Amino acid sequence: MSDVHPNSPVFVENKNRFYQPTPVAAPAYRCATQPCNISAIRVGSHYSISRYAAGSTVRYYFDLDTFEKSKEGKRALRHFKRAISAWNRVPVKFTRVYNQRDAFFLVVASNYNRGVYAEAFFPNDAAEPRVVTVYPRVFRDRKAMFNVFCHELGHVLGLRHEYAGERERQHPSVRLGNPNPQSVMNKFANLFDMMVQEEDIEEAIDFYSRDTIEGNPVEVVETDT
Numbered sequence: 330m331s332d333v334h335p336n337s338p339v340f341v342e343n344k345n346r347f348y349q350p351t352p353v354a355a356p357a358y359r360c361a362t363q364p365c366n367i368s369a370i371r372v373g374s375h376y377s378i379s380r381y382a383a384g385s386t387v388r389y390y391f392d393l394d395t396f397e398k399s400k401e402g403k404r405a406l407r408h409f410k411r412a413i414s415a416w417n418r419v420p421v422k423f424t425r426v427y428n429q430r431d432a433f434f435l436v437v438a439s440n441y442n443r444g445v446y447a448e449a450f451f452p453n454d455a456a457e458p459r460v461v462t463v464y465p466r467v468f469r470d471r472k473a474m475f476n477v478f479c480h481e482l483g484h485v486l487g488l489r490h491e492y493a494g495e496r497e498r499q500h501p502s503v504r505l506g507n508p509n510p511q512s513v514m515n516k517f518a519n520l521f522d523m524m525v526q527e528e529d530i531e532e533a534i535d536f537y538s539r540d541t542i543e544g545n546p547v548e549v550v551e552t553d554t
C-alpha cells in the first residue's frame with residue numbers, strides 16, 4: 330500500500346496494547362487513505378479515536394466536473410450512492426448537496442495518483458483533506474467501483490484498515506471487536522470480495538455508541554462546519 334497522507338494519525342500513551350496481529354489477505358487493493366482503520370474494526374487517527382455523533386447528517390458534494398467523461402462521473406456517483414446504502418444501518422446519514430460550500434466533504438476525480446484506486450479521510454481530519462478522491466485505476470476495474478467506495482466510506486466513518494495493528498504500526502490504532510479477515514477494511518486479491526460484512530456493520534454501530542474504547546476517549550466530530 331502506498332501512503333500519501335502527509336499527516337500521520339497517531340494515538341496513545343501505551344502503544345503496545347493496540348498492536349494485535351491480524352490475518353492479512355493478498356494485498357491487491359491499493360487504497361491511499363493512510364493510516365487508514367473497525368468486524369473487528371480498528372479505529373484511531375491523529376492521536377485520537379474519532380467519529381461523528383450518532384444521528385449526524387454528513388453532507389457531501391459530488392464534483393461531477395472533475396471526471397474526464399461525464400459518463401464516468403455519473404457511474405461513479407451511482408456506485409457511491411450504492412456504497413452509502415451498504416452502510417445505512419450505521420447511525421450516520423450521508424446526504425448529497427449541490428453547493429460545495431454546504432458540504433462536509435467532497436468527492437472528486439484526480440489523475441494525481443495512478444498507483445492506487447482511491448483515497449479518503451478520517452472524521453477528525455482538517456477540513457482541507459476532507460475529500461474522497463477517485464483515481465484513474467478505478468475506471469480500469471469499474472465493476473468494482475462499488476467495492477472501492479464501500480471501503481473508502483469505512484474510512485470516512487472512522488475505520489482503519491483491518492491490518493492496521495500489524496502493518497500500520499507507525500499510526501497506532503485500537504481494535505474494537507474480533508479480528509475479521511473478511512472485513513471490508515481488509516485487502517483482497519479480488520476486489521469483488523471487498524464487501525461490507527454484517528460484522529462490519531455491527532461493530533461500526535457499536536463504535537457509534539461508545540464514548541471510550543479501552544479507556545481512550547472517543548472524539549465526536551461536528552459535521553455542521
Ligand SMILES: [Zn+2]
Nearest residue numbers: 360361362365
Ligand atoms: Zn483504505
